[in-house]
Amino acid sequence: MRTICRNTNKQAARNQQKGSKYQWTDVDVEELHRFLGLLIYTSLVTLPSIQDYWKQSHILSVSLPAKVMPRDRFRSISWNIHLSDPEEDVINDQRKGYHIYMDNFLHQPKTVPEFGKYEVWSLWGPTEATEKGVLVAEKNALTSKSKRGSVRWIREDRLVFVKWMDTREVSVCSTIHPAFSGETIKRKVKEGPGRWVAKDIPCPTPIMAYNKYMEGLTCQTSFSSITQPIAELLAEAKDKATAGRRVCQRCKQVDKKRVSFMSNQKIQKPTLTGQRFKTRKRDEKKVFDPTQFQETIVQGLNQTGSDLDAVAKFLDASGAKLDYRRYAETLFDILVAGGMLAPGGTLSDDLTRTEFCLFTAQEDLETMQAYAQVFNKLIRRYKYLEKGFEEEIKKLLLFLKGFTESERNKLAMLTGILLANGNISASILNSLYNENLVKEGVSAAFAVKLFKSWIHEKDINSVAGSLRKVGMDNRLLELFPANKRSCEHFSKYFTDAGLKELSDFARNQQAIGSRKELQKDLQEQMERGDAFKDIIASAREEMKKNNISEQTMIGIVWTSVMSYVEWNKKEELVTEQAIKHLKQYSPLLKAFTSQGASEILLLVKMQEYCYDNIHFMNSFQKIVVLLYKADVLSEEAILKWYTEAHVAKGRSVFLEQMKKFVEWLKNAEEESESEEEEAD
Template sequence: MLAPGGTLSDDLTRTEFCLFTAQEDLETMQAYAQVFNKLIRRYKYLEKGFEEEIKKLLLFLKGFTESERNKLAMLTGILLANGNISASILNSLYNENLVKEGVSAAFAVKLFKSWIHEKDINSVAGSLRKVGMDNRLLELFPANKRSCEHFSKYFTDAGLKELSDFARNQQAIGSRKELQKDLQEQMERGDAFKDIIASAREEMKKNNISEQTMIGIVWTSVMSYVEWNKKEELVTEQAIKHLKQYSPLLKAFTSQGASEILLLVKMQEYCYDNIHFMNSFQKIVVLLYKADVLSEEAILKWYTEAHVAKGRKSESEEEEAD
């Protein structure tokens, strides 16, 4: 079909069994997908070649009519849902010309609709994560429209709110990871706490991050940039010294009771997940209580109702022993 230079050849005779001459509806596309599915299952060697051909077709979407693109999008969505092709084929949609002319976004609407109709948003999310494309959905739009707000409106208006929510969530996760990385770099540079706190508060405001979310990020950052001693009897002393130094940073983001509770839960999970810290929890709680990071009320609430199950027994025994 493709002539040199990427144009579509008109010299070839089109078979009557052609996707582009079929009816433009999901049921018809499902029938075509079933044919491809049976062929690939019977002749496994066709799988790789078929995927490569799909990639090529997506690169030259501008050569097709709108109706032909819609049919190809629906079929591609069904094939993705059935696992006949990898989500890596979507890389073709990030072609600059396709994005610039709005072809990629319009194609994606039909594709994701048929994919979600066949499976659900979890199938989409899992496949995109597998090929590292879960954070690239915004790239379906040109740079001047590449915002979470524009993406959300475009796909919500098209009836794909679940995809909009997924993209928004991925953006939030990406922002939090970037913030955590920035915090660690600031700590490694030895920046003053007042500067780190000011920078973090600015990010909270800019990205609409709650204090509860921020204290989780700060805790992870504080605990991640240290190389901990592997000996249990030494790591507690190291942790106490380290957290005493960074307690002002933790205190800055525990002005609410809910933030204190969340910090306690994060501490509990960390001490449980990192076996060398199993006996450090109680001493860390005492340290942060004395540093005015944690209140007695928050500790009691965590103890009676807000704790998580893992590590609960050993940590409760520590608290009772104290």
């Protein structure tokens, strides 16, 4: 999912550079899940157009899509969602000139020349003359009495169909080869009773190429001369998942017998002869030998030396020869520590190692950035290493006690750079919460270097966003032992280390956490049916304890009051329900609107809530009137909100709703002023 998000964000950036005018913010995994859920929902609940899922003006309106995601956001993601890397797509589109060899792949041979538009040429065999689209010549065709080695062919543009008589007729088609270039193949021909003679017989060029490139690649290639015992074995193993392996084992026991994997069929199709059976690569058991792998990598790194560009090229080229997927852990151990790491983080003494690795490099940010580029190039080239690399970083963080201070500093800087560039997920930081690392202060010291390099590469917003995505934004205090786990100690430690931005972020997160706990307590008190005076007293005590202003408190109270009840889904009924509910809880709201700023903030919160919950769009004015009559809102606050303090969400709709009520307030104010003047 993270890969899809990354590719989608890249595609959106490319589209905006091309002139697309829609607004775009980067999509994350959580939002992508919501998008995919809506996509499934729209396939289950069908409406005439995509816009109808967000309409609320007819009887068939549905409420779920608007709650999950705004319509414009859904459409912008659907326009830009991209599974592959757009940068790699450009490179792939430039690649041409492929030759494809296929075996019974297409049902329309005449579609083969279409590949030529993309400079992709193909050979397809064996074919059947009965298949649709196969070119057939009525005159001079092969018959069962045709001489062995006879060739017939017919051409249409680049597409050539060839028939060749071996023990039976064989047909292929190709857009690559000529029909015949004089090639021969050896066959044993019977010249008398019990007498066989090897002779060279003509063989078409496409069939020679097919035998060369397709031999043994598929278990569905047919072979001749099958014995009855093998036929019975194949019939027995027909529907079993291990049939291929059993046939491979049995074939080794049959001396010079050719086995047909298609023998359970009543009619045998024409086949290419002269092929030898080969065991599938997936059935060959390979010995796990990380020592040999390490020697190969170490030798290459010693040859490249400290030239990191040469190291990157060597790793890129070696991936085609070595099994990176199987030995990913060994590979990353060597690049970081110079050799395979034993449990605890120590190097194995009995194995070869290299002096050209991360731990032996210079301890400066520029060098660590160069090493980060090496890892970035390697993972972009071999995508399957991405998960293994994250697991390696998690393991290295658990081994921090086994490294020297200099090695820890280098690893911290590298990790910070990789996190800033999005090469790894912030979830790897969970390893720093290991009890032993925290207790000895290793985690906190490592975090200082890590966050310094991270913020140097990006900014505190990048840190905050990444930590929120993995749910670690409220866990920073856990880097310290329990007796030092306080906001004050965290702030002092990281401020002294030159990371005031991080300490401010942690303090804000702590305040947000306290507000969430307060909101949760308020909801529990309302569910229990506690008296308003007890709820108000408890809330004011928390305000004093956590230094929460009245403006912040009224927002928490409003959210708690509106989250406490399950609202009706019908727009005509929800207004009545809201009026009844808020009338009951107006004393609680009144207790925290003693200041004009608190009243303004409450109006803004009401505006945002009614906009975000579409069923309340027509209820805003009635709620304001109710709270005005309950002395929660004053005339001055309502007039100020109307003229200047409102926000953009639903502004035109809500201002239109409030127009008559505001005019009434102004007239009532003028009348009261005139009455006061007359009294004077």
